[in-house]
Amino acid sequence: MAGIQVSRGTRDILPTEVSYWQFIEATAREILGRAGASEIRTPIFEQTELFLRGIGEATDVVGKEMYSFNDRGDRGLTLRPEGTAGVVRSFIENSLYAQGDVQRLWYVGPMFRYERPQAGRQRQFHQLGLEVLGSGDPRADVEAIAIATDILKAIGLKDLTFDLNSIGDKDDRTQFRAALIAYLTPYKADLDPDSQDRLTRNPLRILDSKNKETQKILHDAPSILDHLSDSSKARFDRVQQLLADLSIPCQINSKLVRGLDYYSHTVFEIQSADLGAQATVCAGGRYDGLVTELGGPETAAIGWAMGLERLVILLQKLGNLAMASTVDFYLVSRGTAAEGQALRLVQQLRQAGFKAELDLSGSAFGKQFKRADRSSAKACLILGDAEAEKGTVQLKWLASGEQAELVQAELASHFQGWRDRLDGVS
RNA sequence: GCGGGCGUCGCCAAGUGGUUAAGGCAGCGGCUUGUGGUGCCGCCAUCCGGGGGUUCAAGUCCCCUCGCUCGCCCCA
Known part of the structure; x- marks a missing residue:
């Protein structure tokens, strides 16, 4: 603290x-x-x-x-x-x-x-x-x-x-000011202290005093509108x-x-x-x-x-502003080679206009999936040692659980389909 | 500048002078060392905004201070 x-x-x-x-x-x-x-x-x-x-x-x-x-x-x-x-x-x-x-x-x-x-x-x-x-x-x-x-x-x-x-x-106000002072002066003792002070310094400001007594006195005061x-x-x-x-x-x-x-x-x-x-x-x-x-x-x-x-x-x-910012893809990876490839893929997705988040924790897959859920991502891209070696990646849609293995080099060929699907989902 | 209320874990919140400061949410770890959302288990304030004081004993009382809040003032 x-x-x-x-x-x-x-x-x-x-x-x-x-x-x-x-x-x-x-x-x-x-x-x-x-x-x-x-x-x-x-x-x-x-x-x-x-x-x-x-x-x-x-x-x-x-x-x-x-x-x-x-x-x-x-x-x-x-x-x-x-x-x-x-x-x-x-x-x-x-x-x-x-x-x-x-x-x-x-x-x-x-x-x-x-x-x-x-x-x-x-x-x-x-x-x-x-x-x-x-x-x-x-x-x-x-x-x-x-x-x-x-x-x-x-x-x-x-x-x-x-x-x-x-x-x-200016002239209107000079006139009105005189009229207001003339009206208020007899009540001076009954005004709140601030207003008394303003009577000579800045009498117009008395008008919006919140003091109840002062407001009562002002009830019959001259109006600026009559002095225009x-x-x-x-x-x-x-x-x-x-x-x-x-x-x-x-x-x-x-x-x-x-x-x-x-x-x-x-x-x-x-x-x-x-x-x-x-x-x-x-x-x-x-x-x-x-x-x-x-x-x-x-x-x-x-x-x-x-x-x-x-x-x-x-x-x-x-409270009517729904500010939930959802993630399209959440990247789950484990192992040095896979982690490097995941970083490359997340950049590729972002450059293609997707909102993609990369899990940097390096923790167990289970933990990374939990975080994927919390990020409210629509899908996960999963990379482990096996995928890294084959140059593939697992795509899992989180709502349905359906999963497919894709070739990393062909990722771009799926983009349009994903865009359509994401638009439909959201 | 003036007056009132308040200040306990990241958030909410119990605690009315007496041993080790409830609980909930969130978080973290485990069950489940490559697959989530549920569940179960465990860990999360030697400290109660800060500093003094009173007392055998204070988060609980007093003083000072900082901050928040409501009103005055002022103003968007």
Whole structure:
């Protein structure tokens, strides 16, 4: 039990679990590809400055959750806590905006946040995200959302709730902020401590407080939706209408605000009731100001990210993924000459497209057959001293027990027949 | 960063201060030294996350520490 263990908040993804990951990633890759999105891979660490400016210095993520360090050259670096900032940095640095009107970029990979680990929340976790850069059209919002819901649907998730809101533009929020402060200030003493603190620092965040008392007070609070400018409101209406056209059901939640500073207008969150406190499975929104904030040309943009660990948890709960990987042929051999020939045959089978496993134990035939069973192989190829000498091999189909002796040199002539038989069996 | 629960073999799990730490699954070996799936037999924790302490005596009580877990916070 002593010895070195994984770091707190990190974990291994073992072979029994990794098939879920591969399934999710393959499904997403397929759907994103069909939508004309291109994968982009950016570094795991970036200059700390990028996140300070991109995410916002006042946010908790930047304030107390980043893995920041100085390297040997005394550069201030940070393990990326999210994916958008790096993609936008790359978009600007590589002048991707010059390559056409809209860039649809997606990414997948590990992110790092120093948080207290919890179910569905780790210090190293994985996100898959999409960024659509270069369009402020409401259709871009809905297209991005539709891609996300397509992915979630394709991997088989049900019973998800989709919350939608608009937090308007900067001016809308300035107005609303004043109204909210004016409303809440008389109740200040009754708010939970965190919310009291936020009243001046970041009053919008009070809206999604889980504190019951605070929520009661918020019941009659002004709504952001009543403080949208005409154009912001029209934009939001259009988004809702387009979603309805696509039959994507959503509920308007005027208290939905996002934790990162760069969002504007459309924000949304997709949650599952089966995840406990960390219920959000996918979240995102529009961030029209971020590209200029990071030194690029004015570029409208919308994006989202999914938490892969959470998707895997949900998928495992459904338990509907039959991941049994069966073996076609299991090679049983004993004796120096036979073992050498078996190694050659197993390679020949693999190169012909069969899934073949070679028993390396060198133990008694009985033991090797037991292992063949456990591997759920369909057939055994058996080589002992007698076969090695004659240049033959025994083929035994495990389900029926039928066995035949074949000439090694003629093995390839049986391949097509075996393929047909294996296809029939499975 | 704050609060609650938990931590016994690879996995599940008994064990409520008293001699040698149940059991099941898995694994390994044998019956069966060239033929499997069943069956039977045997082997698999000098040790109870780690470190201190209390006691004649601790896996069982106390303290510290590490980790997991649930919630807060935060967020994907």
